[in-house]
Amino acid sequence: MTASPVAAEPVGAAARHGVPVRLAGLRRSFGTTHALDGLDLDLAPGELVALLGPSGCGKTTALRVLAGLEEADAGRVLVDGEDVTDRPVNRRGMGMVFQAYSLFPHLTARENVEFGLRLRGRPGARRRQRAEEMLELVGIAAHGHRFPHQLSGGQQQRVALARALAIEPRVLLLDEPLSALDAKVRVQLRDEIRRIQLEVGTTTLFVTHDQEEALAVADRVGVMRGGRLEQLATPAEIYLRPATAFVADFVGLSNRIPGRSGPDGTIRVLGQTLPLVAPDAAPGTPDAPVTALVRPEAVDLLPAPDGDARVLAASFLGPISRVSVTLPDGTPVVAQVGSDRLADLTPGTPVRVRLRPAPVALAS
Amino acid sequence: MAGVIRRRARRQRLFRWVVLTVLGIFFLLPLVAMLEFTTRGAGGGFSAHTWRLLVDWPKLTETYPDLSTGIRASFGLVLLTVALTLVLLVPTVIWVRLRLPRLRRLVEFLCLLPLTIPAIVLVVGLAPVYAWVTYFLGGSPLTLTFAYTVLVLPYAYRSVDAGLSAIDVRTLAEAARSLGAGWPTVIWRVVLPNIRSAVLSAAFLTVALVLGEFTIASLLNRTNLQVAVNLLGKSSATMSVAVSLAALLLAFVLLLLLSLVGDGRRRTLKKEIS
Amino acid sequence: MAVVTTMPDPGAQAPGVRPHPARRRVRLLGVVPFFGYVGIFLAVPTLVVAVGAVTGDDGGFTLDNLARLGDSYVLAAFGRSILLSAVTALLGAVLGALLGYALVTARPDGLLRRAVTAASGVLAQFGGVTLAFAFIATIGLSGFVTEFLRDRVGIDIYASGVWLFELPGLLLVYAYFQIPLMVIVFLPALDGIRPQWREAAASLGGSTWQYWRLVGMPLLAPPFLGGTLLLFANAFSAYATAAALVSQGSPIVPLQIRGALTSEVVLGQQNLGKAMALGMIVVVALVMWLYALLQKRSAKWLG
Ligand SMILES: Nc1ncnc2c1ncn2[C@@H]1O[C@H](COP(=O)(O)OP(=O)(O)OP(=O)(O)O)[C@@H](O)[C@H]1O
Numbered sequence: 001m002t003a004s005p006v007a008a009e010p011v012g013a014a015a016r017h018g019v020p021v022r023l024a025g026l027r028r029s030f031g032t033t034h035a036l037d038g039l040d041l042d043l044a045p046g047e048l049v050a051l052l053g054p055s056g057c058g059k060t061t062a063l064r065v066l067a068g069l070e071e072a073d074a075g076r077v078l079v080d081g082e083d084v085t086d087r088p089v090n091r092r093g094m095g096m097v098f099q100a101y102s103l104f105p106h107l108t109a110r111e112n113v114e115f116g117l118r119l120r121g122r123p124g125a126r127r128r129q130r131a132e133e134m135l136e137l138v139g140i141a142a143h144g145h146r147f148p149h150q151l152s153g154g155q156q157q158r159v160a161l162a163r164a165l166a167i168e169p170r171v172l173l174l175d176e177p178l179s180a181l182d183a184k185v186r187v188q189l190r191d192e193i194r195r196i197q198l199e200v201g202t203t204t205l206f207v208t209h210d211q212e213e214a215l216a217v218a219d220r221v222g223v224m225r226g227g228r229l230e231q232l233a234t235p236a237e238i239y240l241r242p243a244t245a246f247v248a249d250f251v252g253l254s255n256r257i258p259g260r261s262g263p264d265g266t267i268r269v270l271g272q273t274l275p276l277v278a279p280d281a282a283p284g285t286p287d288a289p290v291t292a293l294v295r296p297e298a299v300d301l302l303p304a305p306d307g308d309a310r311v312l313a314a315s316f317l318g319p320i321s322r323v324s325v326t327l328p329d330g331t332p333v334v335a336q337v338g339s340d341r342l343a344d345l346t347p348g349t350p351v352r353v354r355l356r357p358a359p360v361a362l363a364s
Numbered sequence: 365m366a367g368v369i370r371r372r373a374r375r376q377r378l379f380r381w382v383v384l385t386v387l388g389i390f391f392l393l394p395l396v397a398m399l400e401f402t403t404r405g406a407g408g409g410f411s412a413h414t415w416r417l418l419v420d421w422p423k424l425t426e427t428y429p430d431l432s433t434g435i436r437a438s439f440g441l442v443l444l445t446v447a448l449t450l451v452l453l454v455p456t457v458i459w460v461r462l463r464l465p466r467l468r469r470l471v472e473f474l475c476l477l478p479l480t481i482p483a484i485v486l487v488v489g490l491a492p493v494y495a496w497v498t499y500f501l502g503g504s505p506l507t508l509t510f511a512y513t514v515l516v517l518p519y520a521y522r523s524v525d526a527g528l529s530a531i532d533v534r535t536l537a538e539a540a541r542s543l544g545a546g547w548p549t550v551i552w553r554v555v556l557p558n559i560r561s562a563v564l565s566a567a568f569l570t571v572a573l574v575l576g577e578f579t580i581a582s583l584l585n586r587t588n589l590q591v592a593v594n595l596l597g598k599s600s601a602t603m604s605v606a607v608s609l610a611a612l613l614l615a616f617v618l619l620l621l622l623s624l625v626g627d628g629r630r631r632t633l634k635k636e637i638s
Numbered sequence: 639m640a641v642v643t644t645m646p647d648p649g650a651q652a653p654g655v656r657p658h659p660a661r662r663r664v665r666l667l668g669v670v671p672f673f674g675y676v677g678i679f680l681a682v683p684t685l686v687v688a689v690g691a692v693t694g695d696d697g698g699f700t701l702d703n704l705a706r707l708g709d710s711y712v713l714a715a716f717g718r719s720i721l722l723s724a725v726t727a728l729l730g731a732v733l734g735a736l737l738g739y740a741l742v743t744a745r746p747d748g749l750l751r752r753a754v755t756a757a758s759g760v761l762a763q764f765g766g767v768t769l770a771f772a773f774i775a776t777i778g779l780s781g782f783v784t785e786f787l788r789d790r791v792g793i794d795i796y797a798s799g800v801w802l803f804e805l806p807g808l809l810l811v812y813a814y815f816q817i818p819l820m821v822i823v824f825l826p827a828l829d830g831i832r833p834q835w836r837e838a839a840a841s842l843g844g845s846t847w848q849y850w851r852l853v854g855m856p857l858l859a860p861p862f863l864g865g866t867l868l869l870f871a872n873a874f875s876a877y878a879t880a881a882a883l884v885s886q887g888s889p890i891v892p893l894q895i896r897g898a899l900t901s902e903v904v905l906g907q908q909n910l911g912k913a914m915a916l917g918m919i920v921v922v923a924l925v926m927w928l929y930a931l932l933q934k935r936s937a938k939w940l941g
């Protein structure tokens with residue numbers, strides 16, 4: 001990279017800077033816990049992949065193995081085609097942003113950003129210039145002289161991002177960088193991280209347990225479970241066509257509605273025949289009992305005097321609302337409707353439940 | 365695997381054990397020596413005579429009357445000092461936090477002041493004060509409790525203050541007041557139960573300090589445990605070493621208990637937060 | 639107590655809303671016992687020392703006592719006290735810091751750490767006479783180690799005089815309570831060092847040495863210095879160990895003060911003890927003030 005400010009480079013430079021990353025067959029156990037259980041993950045050059053999964057599924061461990069902060073029991077880490085498995089952290093050239101409290105408290109924001117350059121023996125003037133550019137990029141150039149304890153949580157994370165980017169890392173690693181922040185700051189900073197990532201084009205791994213965050217920022221989302229990757233796909237695909245019941249269940253709110261398996265990879269629920277997301281997952285025997293996972297936005301409610309479901313309650317969420325109903329057998333179902341229809345769906349109203357003909361997943 | 369990280373962990377473990385072993389020997393050797401010294405028989409063999417005498421109270425009193433006076437005085441002082449410190453300090457600190465916040469700095473300053481006044485210096489100034497104490501209350505060693513309360517003030521204050529900082533006293537008090545509690549009820553039934561472990565830790569520290577105090581007792585001519593031990597050292601070194609070791613172990617057990625209590629507090633706090 | 643009654647109104651939280659004076663007085667009643675007690679047993683003794691230091695035998699004001707602090711034997715005692723305190727403070731600080739670091743690399747809730755912390759608490763606070771006897775049992779004339787070395791190894795540690803009951807002995811015994819005190823005051827600072835800092839430094843390309851030079855040491859320097867100062871004050875104030883151990887003369891200031899307190903009152907001597915006591919307060923207060931300054935800084939960084 002040249003000395004010209006990174007921020008001035010055009011968006012779309014990603015392919016020029018990003019390097020491919022491959023994690024192959026990573027295993028790591030702590031005692032009897034298998035934090036990583038044969039994890040395979042490929043990141044394309046300049047891509048932002050979000051790792052998503054429940055607590056303890058090994059996200060942090062995966063990121064730390066990639067960073068070199070943790071050693072794998074087995075498996076390889078390849079960056080730009082080069083095997084870096086046996087290389088120590090400080091020679092991997094990865095930029096890291098931690099959850100919180102990672103800024104050096106005795107250095108100002110600018111000195112923190114300069115730190116990596118200082119280690120590389122860059123001359124003072126160049127260092128300062130680069131630090132100013134980075135602080136500019138993350139939008140807190142005005143606070144460069146402040147110490148970490150004089151900055152808000154969000155500002156501290158911006159500095160941490162600037163510090164990680166200042167060394168022109170080959171890969172950027174973020175471990176729940178937003179989880180210590182307020183909801184509003186979280187959304188704002190998350191969008192900004194995405195903007196900056198697109199601007200510098202560094203291949204990025206973003207660990208989070210917040211699905212909304214993952215879906216919002218990532219080129220691709222990897223859903224992890226028990227130390228392995230369950231599915232790696234674009235946000236839309238993850239949401240609309242979850243590969244497994246676990247993914248369907250974990251990403252987004254799902255109703256569990258009992259039904260029976262039908263012919264040709266379909267199932268019958270509430271008197272309707274629906275296609276399956278993964279037809280192979282259907283039970284071999286026809287007419288076997290199954291549980292379908294149906295998202296609230298795929299459920300429609302029609303007020304009808306002869307409807308056999310009853311409205312229980314409604315929660316107003318702005319333009320849309322969530323209405324919960326019970327089926328005759330007692331199964332609870334949540335539907336998402338436009339708020340203008342709330343007036344017809346007061347508690348006690350008999351309704352008919354219709355499912356949109358979108359593919360559904362089966363619970364395991 | 366090459367294992368840079370594991371190599372470092374191993375190095376760290378090695379460093380830990382080297383440091384702990386070397387310093388451990390330095391610190392354990394005197395204790396072992398004390399044990400050996402007190403179990404040395406006449407002909408160089410083993411003898412539990414001293415220890416048997418130490419646990420046989422009537423005989424100990426008979427053999428070393430000064431020592432048993434000192435032990436009794438010290439245990440009396442422990443009780444009195446714990447009581448006086450808590451009664452004086454805890455309500456004041458709570459009251460100042462709740463109702464007189466402007467006095468907080470001053471109270472803190474006064475409580476920490478004894479840290480800058482060595483005990484030997486305090487004795488110099490206490491001598492005339494104790495002339496009056498003797499005049500009013502007599503020359504009993506138990507009167508030392510007044511001086512000891514001053515000595516433990518910094519430690520007790522820090523502990524109680526930390527306990528109060530960990531809870532939101534103001535809100536607690538306001539909630540209780542809004543439910544109709546008077547100030548005494550607020551302090552006794554609401555705030556105090558919430559800083560119980562801080563108060564307990566202040567009490568433990570007081571015990572350890574009082575059991576080990578020598579300077580003031582000795583120079584005000586009152587006999588406590590340490591004064592008696594020191595005196596005894598001239599005639600029966602074996603017994604004085606045995607008592608020293610016993611007192612040391614007692615204090616160690618107390619502080620270990622304290623660390624467990626403190627841990628319990630942290631655990632409950634964490635539970636409340638998460 | 640004058641202090642209490644001259645305080646500005648403590649109840650005026652909102653401007654314009656002044657509580658009734660009577661209620662204010664009731665409120666102040668709550669702190670009367672504390673201030674009364676501290677007045678009698680802390681303020682009066684301090685004043686006695688301060689006033690006594692500038693009072694002559696005739697009861698009038700004089701600077702003679704303070705001037706006599708310049709006498710060579712008093713100066714020598716202060717010199718020895720300061721030397722003893724400085725050497726044991728440095729020694730204790732370095733070894734205590736090492737021990738503390740060894741402890742934080744162990745499991746935080748492990749038995750090892752808990753036991754060492756409790757033992758440190760005992761040895762740091764308990765001290766005094768007990769320690770003197772511990773060392774008499776260890777390296778006294780018929781101590782465990784002395785006899786072992788003499789009978790089995792053939793080394794007489796007292797070939798050139800019995801140093802245990804003199805200044806060198808004090809050095810050794812003081813180390814025994816200085817190291818644990820350092821462990822206690824330095825552990826919180828070590829705990830304040832976050833693993834993320836080391837990891838951040840490493841991910842930015844720093845070696846272990848660079849991490850310590852640029853992050854670890856600058857962060858730990860204030861608490862280390864502060865701990866050293868506290869150890870200095872601790873040793874400087876210590877009396878019991880020396881009183882129980884030293885058999886002849888009064889090499890250090892606390893023992894000199896004892897001499898002035900207990901000896902027959904020689905003409906012109908009686909307030910010299912108070913002058914020396916005042917001198918001690920000045921030294922310790924200065925050191926503790928510096929300690930508080932350093933403490934504040936490290937609280938900001940490592941709190
Ligand atoms: N240093 C360690 N020692 C022991 N067990 C560990 C260690 N690090 C991780 N583990 C265990 O490995 C598993 C995976 O941990 P990891 O931190 O990778 O989870 P995570 O997906 O990041 O979870 P979270 O969302 O809670 O951060 C967990 O069961 C955890 O308890």
Ligand SMILES: [Mg+2]
Nearest residue numbers: 059060061176
């Ligand atoms: Mg994690």
